[in-house]
Amino acid sequence: MKNSGNLQSLSKGINRRSVLIGGASLPFLAGVGPAFAQPSDKIPLKFAHAPIIPATNLIIAAQSGFLEQAGIAPNRAVLGTYDVMRAALISGGISVTFMVTDALIRARAAGFDWKMLYPADIYVSDRADAALMVKKGSPIKTAKDLEGKTVMAAPGTISGSVFKSYMRSNGANENSVRLINIPHSQVLAALETGQVDAAHMVDPFMTLGVQKGIVQLLDRHLDQVSKRYLISGYIAKGDWIAANPEVVKRFTAGLKAATDFINSNPDKVLPVLAKETKIDPETLKTFFPNQYNISSAIKKDELQPSIDFLVKNKEISSDVALSDLLAPTFPLEG
8 A cells, every 4th residue: 555645635525424444343242253263464454435334244344353353454444425435446545445336347348457356235126225315295206307407316327327217218308417426424415405306315324314204215216227236346456356365365254254144143233333324223223134135145147237237228338248347256156
């Protein structure tokens, strides 16, 4: 790494609450951890994710000691937007970042040799942790009603792409809409104050907004890709992966242990998520784990839809091979 100041400079302008840079922490429960011996020589690793529920397995891996027990000394950054995370990866400020799958595909199509180390979140339509939302009581009921409006759906990302597809598939003019990108933690306030007319929202902010009577569902626009697919994962540069096989092995081992623990013991995860999100455990229970979907083995048909969607909608100029997107450690089933 060049210097630890990179992350702070890259996150300039992001809401202070959405940027947290921290080191390792101890397990929150005695006896919790992977079934392998804890290496005595921990390897430092800088990584980043957004302050959202889809990054739960990395949050738990870092905050509950799974990465430490796998031999990683974690240096974690919580960054407010995907643009900041991508910039940090490109600059070398971090080695691994949370990223939506479509951004990885776009990067590969543009010539970046980035690969997914491990899955983060599976989108499942009937248990969606992200959707297109409007202010409670809004007159906006259809795609046509959004013509001429301002929408939080980041251009060049899955949120922007599926929004445009949603508009087209419903006979509305996508080009009449002004798309903007703001940090996840600020979206609810933007809808409440009328800064935006609709927004791509992600948990915990989406469900909290519904529970507070601030927002309501307009559409499950991510269904434009598929009813079920891997929507995000943890990404690193190909040359870094090749040069750091032991770090990659330990990092993915820690993530697998955390993922398996989450799926087996969701109630024991709530105290950590409550501390991370500043949301009380009883409120978290209303949507976690029901709206969080993850597995330690991903099927090909949970990855291919994102490629097919981008090719179909001419978001990338050429097809991308699935095998080119995945690190050797990625848990692909079959």
